[in-house]
Amino acid sequence: xxxxxxxxxxxxxxxxxxxxxxxxxxxxxxxxxxxxxxxxxxxxxxxxxxxxxxxxxxxxxxxxxxxxxxxxxxxxxxxxxxxxxxxxxxxxxxxxxxxxxxxxxx
Amino acid sequence: xxxxxxxxxxxxxxxxxxxxxxxxxxxxxxxxxxxxxxxxxxxxxxxxxxxxxxxxxxxxxxxxxxxxxxxxxxxxxxxxxxxxxxxxxxxxxxxxxxxxxxxxxxxxxxxxxxxxxxxxxxxxxxxxxxxxxxxxxxxxxxxxxxxxxxxxxxxxxxxxxxxxxxxxxxxxxxxxxxxxxxxxxxxxxxxxxxxxxxxxxxxxxxxxxxxxxxxxxxxxxxxxxxxxxxxxxxxxxxxxxxxxxxxxxxxxxxxxxxxxxxxx
Numbered sequence: 001x002x003x004x005x006x007x008x009x010x011x012x013x014x015x016x017x018x019x020x021x022x023x024x025x026x027x028x029x030x031x032x033x034x035x036x037x038x039x040x041x042x043x044x045x046x047x048x049x050x051x052x053x054x055x056x057x058x059x060x061x062x063x064x065x066x067x068x069x070x071x072x073x074x075x076x077x078x079x080x081x082x083x084x085x086x087x088x089x090x091x092x093x094x095x096x097x098x099x100x101x102x103x104x105x106x
Numbered sequence: 107x108x109x110x111x112x113x114x115x116x117x118x119x120x121x122x123x124x125x126x127x128x129x130x131x132x133x134x135x136x137x138x139x140x141x142x143x144x145x146x147x148x149x150x151x152x153x154x155x156x157x158x159x160x161x162x163x164x165x166x167x168x169x170x171x172x173x174x175x176x177x178x179x180x181x182x183x184x185x186x187x188x189x190x191x192x193x194x195x196x197x198x199x200x201x202x203x204x205x206x207x208x209x210x211x212x213x214x215x216x217x218x219x220x221x222x223x224x225x226x227x228x229x230x231x232x233x234x235x236x237x238x239x240x241x242x243x244x245x246x247x248x249x250x251x252x253x254x255x256x257x258x259x260x261x262x263x264x265x266x267x268x269x270x271x272x273x274x275x276x277x278x279x280x281x282x283x284x285x286x287x288x289x290x291x292x293x294x295x296x297x298x299x300x301x302x303x304x305x306x307x308x309x310x311x312x313x314x315x316x317x318x319x320x321x322x323x324x325x326x327x328x329x330x331x332x333x334x335x336x337x338x339x340x341x342x343x344x345x346x347x348x349x350x351x352x353x354x355x356x357x358x359x360x361x362x363x364x365x366x367x368x369x370x
Contacts (some may be wrong), residue, residue, distance in 0.1 A: 006245035020334075040200045042209045044143060047320045048300060051313070052146045055304035059244075060145030067241040076196075077241055081191045094347055 141233065141251040144244025151303035155170065156249030159230070162257045163201055166227035173224070181348060182222070187216045191225070192232035195255065199331065204323035211255050212262025212315055212331040214288030219350070222260035229256030229258060250303075254295035263288025265338075277344060278337040285336030289329040293321045 049059060066075045147155075173180050194212030199207060212232075218223035230252045236242035243251050263284040271281035301314035343350060 040198075042198060043206055043208045043321065043324050044141075044323075046206050047317060048142060048146065048296070051300060051317055051320070052304060057146050057148070057304060058144035062144050062237070062241045063245050064238055065241060066239060071145065072241060079196070079235070079240060081190045082192065087189035087193070088185050091180040093182040094186065094350070101220070 112165075120177065141236070141243030141255070142247040142299065143356075144237070144246055146244070147247050147250055147299070147303040151299070152246050152249060154249075155205065155247075155299060156294065157252050159249045159252040159257060160178045160225075162223060162226045163230050163252065166223035166225075166230075169223050170227060178221075183220060184228070187219050187225070188228040188231060191216050191228045194335075195229070195232055196236055196240060199328060200326050201324045203327060206324050208324045208328050210328060211259040211289055211292045213255055213259030213292070214267075214284040214341055215333070215336045217260035217264035217288070218267050218284055218336070219295035219343070222257075222264040225260040225264075226252065226256040227356035229260065233288060248297075250299045255292050258295040259292040278341050282333040282337035284333075286329045286333035288336075289332040290325060293325045294318060297321060 052058065066072050122258075163295070170184070174184075191212040194210050194215075198207040198210050199209060200206075211229075213229050216228055220224075230248075233243055233248060233255065234253050237245050237248055237251075263329070266287040267280050267284035270283045271277075297317040298314055300317050301310055301347050305313040
């Protein structure tokens with residue numbers, strides 16, 4: 001009974017997530033006026049830097065400036081892959097502990 | 107033996123699907139930095155935020171040391187939580203109603219899993235890597251970003267979770283509230299940091315209100331999204347490894363039936 005309820009809950013959750021993602025995507029296409037400018041500015045531009053500029057403060061170049069061409073994309077790809085690997089690896093260890101394959105402290 | 111092997115794979119499939127979905131969502135995209143950028147804050151305000159953050163980070167490091175000495179088994183949990191904070195906090199999410207992008211914090215979730223002080227340390231590490239290599243945030247504004255995302259995100263998120271659990275709220279709802287209020291607290295603090303660093307004394311609260319209002323169209327829906335995400339992940343972890351959240355039993359009311367999935 002509990003398993004059926006659990007499966008039903010997970011199923012409902014998946015449906016809600018899929019519907020939300022669909023709504024989100026459709027809404028973004030609806031924002032053609034924003035896309036016409038070719039970008040979705042971050043709140044750093046629209047809020048932080050805007051008010052900083054009013055107060056006479058401008059952002060300076062980062063210590064290591066990777067925001068050059070596709071370099072930033074490369075760094076993000078490496079960081080995303082490394083972070084994803086670490087998360088997946090640790091999650092696998094946690095599941096193995098659950099299944100009694102290795103115990104906490106081993 | 108072979109059959110047991112396949113059973114293990116079948117059990118792991120949903121988890122692998124969730125991880126794959128997360129990896130897909132976290133795939134790199136052009137960076138729209140949402141932390142306070144390098145050079146925005148003047149020296150003295152930046153130094154004050156550094157000083158405040160050092161206290162929390164110091165206590166967090168001490169707690170990590172103590173916990174890992176007590177039980178090495180906590181290391182994978184720290185690893186997955188740190189990776190999650192790093193990935194979530196550099197993930198730009200477009201918000202259709204505002205036409206802008208912003209990112210969730212991940213620290214409310216981390217605070218529920220490992221506690222608010224340790225979560226602050228993980229956030230500090232994530233912010234340092236982002237500032238150094240991803241042109242995201244800044245080294246001079248590291249202290250301010252730690253305080254807003256690490257300290258406020260963790261403590262408000264953790265406080266909300268504990269409060270709602272004490273009020274006997276279902277687990278998902280308590281974690282949802284943690285994500286929601288943790289996210290909003292982070293950006294409210296960012297607004298205060300900017301206002302206190304950039305305004306003259308007389309205009310502090312006016313500027314704070316102006317910046318806070320400017321954040322609202324983006325952060326209100328994003329806070330709700332972070333709440334849903336936090337609630338979903340905490341529920342999933344409870345289903346898979348309820349013992350990981352055992353330390354919350356001392357401060358929150360969780361019945362046996364709930365741990366086995368009855369009330370999630």
